[in-house]
Amino acid sequence: MYAPVRRGCSKLKLPEHVREYLDRKGIWELFPPQREAVEKGLFDDENLLIAAPTASGKTLLAEMRALHELIESHGETRVVYVVPFRALAREKYEELTNVIEFCREKGLEPTIEISTGDVRRPIRELRPGITVTTAEKLDASLRSRPSLVEEVDLLVLDEVHIVGDRNRGATYEALIALVRTFREKVSLLALSATVGNAEELADWLDATPVISDWRPVKLEHRIVEVPSASEKDAKVRKLIRKCLREGGQALVFLYSRRRAMTEAKNLSRTVSGLLSEDEKKELRTLAERVSELGEGEETEILAYAVMRGVAFHHAGLTAEQRALVEDAFREGLLKVVVSTPTLAAGVNLPARYVIIKDFGMRLGNEIKPTKNEFKQMAGRAGRPGYDDMGLVFVLTTSNWKELAEEYVHSEADPVQSRIWVSGPQLRRFLLGLVAAGFCRQIADVMRVALNTFMSSVNIRPEDAVLSSLKMLVDWGFLEELEGELTATKVGHAVSQSYLTPDSAKFLLRCMEEVGTEENVVLPSITLCPDFQPAPISSKSRELSTLDAFMGGSPSIEADEVLELAVEEFGYDDWELERRLAWAEALSDWVSGSPDRSILRKYDLYPGDLYRAKDDAAWIAWGMSRLARAAGITWRSPLLSRRLEYGVPKEALELTEVEGVGRTLAMRLYRAGYHSVRDLAEATVPELTRVRGIGEQLARKILESARRLTGT
DNA sequence: TTGAACGTGCTGTAGACAGCATGTC
DNA sequence: CTACAGCACGTTCAA
Structure with missing residues (x-):
């Protein structure tokens, strides 16, 4: 184990309010990467890039930096906290609420807001305080309100390594370039997983790098060679039994939804025998809730497995089912979660054992998992405060063993810029720059282009910009006259719709x-x-x-x-x-x-x-x-x-009523209620004749319908 | 006759961000 | 456009 930094807070020069904040949270010592960040100027307006493993305390750094800037500015600083996933936005929102509450106790009045695609309105203004958002949402909001960019004081870039993501990286990178071009005074706090080229990333961001592979819980990798794939099942069962006897929980990663489901079903027999009566009782109620949240065979199997302490997790589950599984695992109620890579990145969900069952799969042209995916899955091993060691088991047949060794021992892959090869996203970005009024001349566009992360580019950005602009002109979204660019009426509509x-x-x-x-x-x-x-x-x-x-x-x-x-x-x-x-x-x-x-x-x-x-x-x-x-x-x-x-025209109106979703809207319509007014004029006993409506719901519907019609 | 054990060939193979309460011939 | 795992189906052989 790493020796904790004794009274790290008192030896380091921490601002008084930050120290108080930490005391309040019961934090008496900082982790080594956190200390290093403080020493390198976390509180001196420095741009910083922290590249460190999950759970090494990066969020706390963001909290401290935001808090410090807010206090120093008497609550006036506008912090934008950018994350790659909605679920992460919610998680960070919760955590950062502490900072805002602390400021409010000090008599300041900053606010905290969350704005992602599932929140209806665009970001209209950045109010003093913190705005948690996704890159896409901020990017889209800038199209209707370009002046927002001047309101960003501190830009926190969570999970910046996503810049290298094939699908989403371009938007993230473009956004960073945009903000830095048009808001020179912005200060940056970039947080990244460990990547192969952290210095290069830091260089791009004009940030001081803080690079560490320190983890609160040590990781140990074990490559388990099996003679043939069919023997993996028995091996997994054995590992799970061992893990549970040690009082731990396990995550199993594989690369197919259906197999995640069958694996969970199969493992549930192994696990159920190792549960206490109390646990079984709690799991039964949990399984009932699972059934309520969905329908169909998958849901039944999930409920069956959950009752036995196991669950599967993949993107085919509803958001509620996923959240339920994650929470129950975090509480320790579920012992095993079998997952596709949904769980590898994103929300915080550690386990004592991580079992990588599919090592060396082929998906498209890529071998799965990629090195960085592997690191993310492996990084889930070890629950801080519960486990003194996180164990990663890589199950492999002999033909992949060497690759497994390589993955375990080598560094993470470097982040590569995707922007210049991501045609549609680049075009959306360039159109947005012109339509929103950021750029009028081709030269202005080039200025933004120069602020992107150019590493590992093998085509000339100038060429990519020019050819993309030409396409936008050809398609009738832009007009060009002697180097002067304007968006057409349709071009503006495209830009604001955020379609490519x-x-x-x-x-x-x-x-x-x-x-x-x-x-x-x-x-x-x-x-x-x-x-x-x-x-x-x-x-x-x-x-x-x-x-x-x-x-x-x-x-x-x-x-x-x-x-x-x-x-x-x-x-x-x-x-x-x-x-x-x-x-x-x-x-x-x-x-x-x-x-x-x-x-x-x-x-x-x-x-x-x-x-x-x-x-x-x-x-x-x-x-x-x-x-x-x-x-x-x-x-x-x-x-x-x-x-x-999910309703036809005629029934749409009914969904405005609180408590009426698509199912009830259809039933009510068929029962002869064709408008909100019809509902407002109904009585409780009448409504309860419709299937699925009890007395309580009927009252709620009536109340809401009457409010809507003003009667 | 049943069914376990093994062989063969075909098929499927992850994830998840963005618009906004509006018009119009 | 790659190669692996899983599965359905077919065959063999023992009880």
């Missing part, structure tokens, strides 16, 4: 050449690249969706959309089929089919359905806005809201 120009161009073509009726719009949405289709199957029907569409039975229009999509994006048959199946599923969704039947018909996980309809609602809204800007008549009124609520 690539998707917007396609959607405009669909609307112009085919139409804007619902049967055109839904496939247009699911065929555009901004819609990322989760796995879906259309096996249950006689004809495959593609044949159905190609055969022209549903509509000629959809067929035309399909051809446009192939022309624009070159989808293969398989991709087309998947996307068209989604169009059909969403069509069922907006006509009010029960969740259960949609999930069964398309063999979907609930989480995937809800994510898809949210994505579609976003795109539909953007599309209607594009239509308006382009002077196209929009013939699918309210589609976006219908996608959000």
